[in-house]
Structures are given as C-alpha cells and as structure tokens.
Amino acid sequence: MQRSRQLGYLFSILGGTCWALSGVCGQYLFQYHQLTSEWLVSVRLICAGVILLLLHIIKGHNVFAVWNEKNDIKDIIIFAIFGTAFCQYSYFSSVAASNAATATFIGYTSPIFIIIYTVIATKRRPAPFEIVSVCLVTIGIFVVATHGDIHSLYISWQSLTWGLLSAVTFGIYSIQPQRLMRKFSTLVVSGWGMLVGGVVLLLIFRPWNSTIIHNLQAYIAMGIIILFGTVLSYTLYLEGIKRIGAIQASLLSSIEPVIATLLSAVWLNESFEIIDLLGFAFILSTGITLAKAPKERVHSRSKRSESRNEPARVKSNIG
Template structure:
C-alpha cells in the first residue's frame, strides 16, 4: 500500500511539473498566433483555477476550512498581500516574459528564485556564504549568462523586455515562497493558493476583467489552448504538485519539479520551432543542475 502511494505521488508531481512547463508554451502559442491579451489570460486563469481549487478542497469534506483564513484579521491581510504581491506578481511577470520572449527562457529565468532567496537570507542574517551556496549561485549566474547571450558577449539573444519580466518573475517567486510560510503553517495549501489566485484575479480585473474579451474571432483550437492553460497548466498543475507532498518528501517534489523548465524548453523548441542555441542548452543544464543540487542539499541536511 505504501509503495502504491509513493508511485501515485511520483505520478502526481511529474504530471504537475510537466503541465506547468507545457502550459507556458501553450500560453506562448496563444500570445503569438492568436494575439490573446496577457492581462485577460492571467486574470481569467487565476479566477477559474482559484475557484476550482477551492471546490476541490470543499469536495474533500472539509468545506468549512475554506473560509477559516478570513476569520482571522491578521491572516486575511496576509492573504491579500500574498495574493497581490505574490501570486499575481509571479503569474503576470511570468506570462509577460513569455509574451515578449518565449516560454523556455521565461521559465528558466523564473528559476533564479532559489538564488535570490539564498542571497536575501545571507544579507539578512549577515552569514558567510557556504561552498554549497556559492556553487548554486555560480551555476545560476552561468546558466543565466548563456541562456541570455548564447555565448556571445556582444549582444543579447533574448529581447530585453522578456529578460526584465523574467527576472522580476524570479524575484516575485522568491517573495511568494518566503511570504507564504506562515500562512501555510496554519491553513491548507489548496485554500491559500486558491484564495490567492482569486485575489490576484480581482486585482488585475481593474486593468482587464475576465469578461472583456472578443471570443467571436477565435477558432476552436484557440479555445482548446485556453482551456489547457487554465485547467491543466494552472489548476491541475498546482493541485497535483501539492497533493504529491502527501506521499513524497518536499526534497523529492522540488527535485522532480525541475521537469517544468525541461518540459518548457523541449516543447518550445520542438513544437513551436523556437531556436535554442548550443550555449543556451548548456545554460539550461546549469539551471537544472542548480535545482538538483539544491534539492539534494536539503535532503542531506
């Protein structure tokens, strides 16, 4: 029984991470081929995915816990901050980076967040950087250099707007990761993520609401891509990843989570036919290597 539970956990985290990566590539298809507005896609995917995650929590038989976070004033304020400056900031900057560049680069730049967290904690605690941390920072910066330049120092191989949004996505994800700790200690992760998505959607709705969209000009294939991004690339990806923690350790899930950038790169290159240079592949290997080292380091400690 335990073995079966572990197998199901591996299936969940692998599927969730893969859907995350592929979802970014499908979003790129929507931006480039169908000219879908990034504001609309972000607000819509967050709203629908957030509602569905809360419904999943309700169907588990603990629907009363869905609203517990709002009964505590301090937690409610924290949740609103997390929804706007964590969830919305991560999702918007990530999608904007995809729009201006591509899903592969956007996903890899977002994975600079562990290094940003390391640097933040070192500066905050005024600790000396360890060899393990130095290695991860070096890998991240080396990977970032080769991804953005393809080995040529004379110019960037990625649009500047994509780089700016991608780096901001990494910073936002670092905040998202650190700020959510206290909330996740008190409330179920599906509840926090679900409400954060809805809050983020409401915040962005003042710029572009989900119902402001001309659907008449879209072909059937575009609807399929939109549904995939919302259901599989957002709702199911988050749900499966969180559920995998029931049978796997956080180290294992974070390690297998490195499949996300791999899936994003492979689908961007082989499905959308985006050029990815030799040095950019090396840069990707550095980023994934950094993720693996971080995960193994946590397991050892």
C-alpha cells in the same frame, strides 16, 4: 509502500509536465491568437481560484476562515497581489516576449533570490552549495542572455527583465505565505491568492477591452492552462511531496523546463542553439545542486526557518 512511492514519482513528474504545458499553451495563445498576458493571467487566476475554492467547499472545508482575523486578511492580500498576481503576470509577459522555454528557465533562478534574502535576513554566511548554486545560475543567465557576447543581448530586454522579475516575485510567493499555510490548507491559501490576485489584475488591466478568445483551439489551450497548469499541477505536486518527500518531488518536477523546451520546439517550431541548451543546463543544475545539498545542513536550516518564517527548501514552478 512501494506502490505509494511509485505513484509519488509519477505524480511529481506529471505535476512538472502540467506546469510546462501551461507555459507552452500561453505561448501558443500569444503567437497565434493575439491574446495579451494581461487578459490571460486575469482570466486564468480568477477561474483557477474559483475552481480550487469550490473543490474545497464541496469537500466540506470552511474556505472563508482566512478572512476572520486582520493579520490573516493582510497576509492574504499581500500574497495575492505581490506573490500570485505579479508572479504570474511577469512570467507570462516573459513568455510573450520570448518563448515558454526561455521564460521558464529564467524563472528557475528564483531559489537564488530566496537564498540571497535568507542569508541577509538571518545574518549568516552562505553554505558552499548555495555559493555554487549562485555561480551556476549566474553563468546560465549570462549564456542564455548574451550567447557569450558581453557586448549584446541575444534575448530581448523585456524577456530577461520580466523573467527575472517573475523569479523575484516567486520568492515572495514562496516566503510570504508561510504563516498562512501553517494555519490553513495550502490549496485554500493558493485559491484565495489566485482569486484575489486575478480580480486585482482584472480591475487594473480591464481585459474585456482586449482581444478575446473566439475559436475552439484557443478555448482548449486556455482550459489546459487553467485545469492542467494550475489546479491539477498543484494537486499532483503536493501528492508527490506527501508520498516521497519535498526533495525528491522537487527534483523530479524539475522536468518542467525540459518539457517546455521540447514542446516549444516540436509544437511551436521554436529553434534553440547548442549554447542555449548549455545555458539551460547551468540553470537547471542549480535546482539539482540545492536538492542534493547535505541533509544535515538543510535540517539545521529547517529549524531556523520555523522561528524566522523562512522556507527551508523552495520549489520554482512559476507556470
């Protein structure tokens, strides 16, 4: 039992680290190989989706069962387009407009949008820890975006807009497929979401007309994004949840934006000021506040969630 929990801690941390690697490798490809987010996201989603589904086919699972009923087909298409594809595209567009660390921290505001949605949908008053979380993330975004000067933006409008859009679409990613994930394997639903979403983006953006990869370093970075940042990260994180529970796994995997910041600074020579780190700390503390919320309140929300298709707790790993 003790060894299982230790592995759960390790898997959760490694899952967050893999997500961080994905974002930083994306920044590397944008900066040094002139790839576009349209090309990167289309190829990443298709490759990762195929790998996840093939792994399940090898294990003997019927991955095509999600296409048997009309409601399932409708849900998987909505999830693929408005959850997976738009979420990934907006996240990497934010990375391209700024850097992996900033985009990841802005993406970590997604639980706030989910809180707002569930409060409105369930017609209840927000809990104190939810109000605190909204305040913390608002302060954090203000600090990161303006550096305390209300008359100007320190980061570009594109980065802020794409980052917030990635947070909103991650809310769709978290809420919309709940019924499907209760019926089918989570990774099967994710695999189809990636594959279908990637094909949709492929048809919209036609990345074959853009710059393509033509050196070994770029291929390695792309491989890390597909294998480590998608397939391995989700597998590790879910194993972590299985061994230590969603709350602790979520808290430990929140190392993602911290690792993204360190890698951006060390590998890509990205510089951050003290005020940036302060804003990052406010945003990161939101996840800690939600993870440390009173258990009885979370438990009561979980029961209501089952009848309203509402996730009781969300994880904000976009990369």
